[in-house]
Amino acid sequence: MNTTGYILVFLAVGILFVIGNYFLSSLLRPFRPNAKKLATYECGEEPFGTAWVQYNVRYYLFAVFFVIFDVEALFLIPWAVVLKSLGAFAFVEMLIFLFLLFIALIHVWKKGGLKWV
């Protein structure tokens, strides 16, 4: 049996396990529905309106800024791990990269992008 076979067996067992458990619990559990229980959320706020509302564009802006610096961190971590073997050139390279992002940050700041109007 090759690796693909193992995966298929795991897949089949996983699916059957879930279905079997649902079936078993439907035999064991009591079934007494009422209006409260059938509400969307048994505890918490009742939803109103649709989910298709227009969000304020500022959230989008902040999400973009977040992604930029998130990606920066993503690049920094592997770099930090192998820095010793890469030497001084990689260090300078990363400083240049950080400098570029730094300029971008100041630009955003100067243009009022960080202000919540």
Next chain:
Amino acid sequence: MKGSHLIIFIPEIAVLSLALLLLIFDWVTPKGKKVWIGYFSAVMILVFMGGFLCLAKNRFFPYAASFHGFVFDAFALYFKELFLLVVFLATLFSVNFFKQDDEGQGEYYALLLFVTLGCFLLVSSADLLMLFLSFEMMSIPLYVMCAYRKKDSKSSESGLKYFLIGAITSALLLYGISLVYAATGTTNLHAFIEGLVSANKLAYNPILLLGLILMLCAFCFKIAAVPFHMWAPDVYEGAPAPVVAFLAVSPKIAVIGLMTRLFLAGMQPLQPFWVFLFAVLAAFTMTVGNLTALFQQNLKRLLAYSGIAQIGYILVGFASIQPFFKNMPTLQLGYQAILFYLAAYLFSDLAAFGIVTYLSAHGIEDVKSLKGLAEKNPMIAFLFLISLLSLAGVPPLVGFVGKFYLFLAAVSSRLYWLALLGVVNSVISLFYYLRVARTMYFEKEEGVSIPYPSFSMQVALLVAVLGILIIGIYPFMITHFSLQVLTPLSNVPISHVMK
């Protein structure tokens, strides 16, 4: 990577530094003085143009070298000089056009340079990933620039349309790249060329062909070749005129350059297949572009369709390429004709768009409102006439020489029908170019005279029109260069790889 390899990145580093410098200047320049950022940028671009030429003549500089996914050779340098020329002229067009919208001017010049940087990397890329990244780098600032006038709904519409089309283009390109990778197992163009040359049967792998065709579709979207051209007139109409001047030239030249590297140098075993494909594309692009241009009333739309037709002529050059033999430069008429026509297109189109920029700053957007321009402002009318005649291909202007080379290449490759179609198309195009000229010269209308263009615009128009005339009369300036460019392309990427 060692620091010494950085030398082949000097053009990119220079342009990036200038763009960042402009951003910093933007923070410290007081309002009302921002036009100086534009002037500074233009001067620096001129310095770069001279500098890169000297750099290439320096014996310490590698004539052709490549580093992983990046190639530097005479071919790339030729294109880089063209891009610098475009961004120089576009900056000068913009300086007085955006005088009123003071907010974001420094940003605007930096964005122009970022697009140029993307174009630089695109013509130098020898790896499919590098290709995709530089393609995006070239496109994204352009979406912003199309929508530069936030409060103008047409400008926003143009930006949005260009963005949506651009998103589809990127998706097609990425899907194509993934299929090519699946078929060949590499994204590196050098490895790819070696593989294709050594294993000829790989060439007709259907997955590879599908991937390449998808990539070709993406490129056709960017250069607005015919089944993929619908966005161009709408985007051009809404976007600010100097942005259109830039948009209509720089990305198109970059993508044509990339296609030359990819399809002509890279895919020699597929030659018979490309010839047919490019011949059909060229025929449709020329004919549809010219026939639709006959009915246009808006100047920008007219030039958009004329630009589509121009791309059709360039595709004739692609169709008339003959197979390369390894390490043996053959006479490649089609190849040289493409390189020459790009320069011709650059000068003619930028001159025409420069005038359209100037006219649109004074509220003239339609062919009809050109009435009596020859009396109101004879110099502008004359320059417009020259640029239009060059686009139509009338001797002794540069457009004529370019078309002559292209059709000669088609004839020498026995594509007689394509050459004939090209000539017929040129005659059709003469009709709508001359219609504009007739409106300017023979239809009288009393009205307020238009003020003369500003100094920066005068300089830019002078450069463009002198280019049209001088290269038209003395084309060997460019052909001499494009002959040199030819040699390294066929063999260097493989033999001079830096590790």
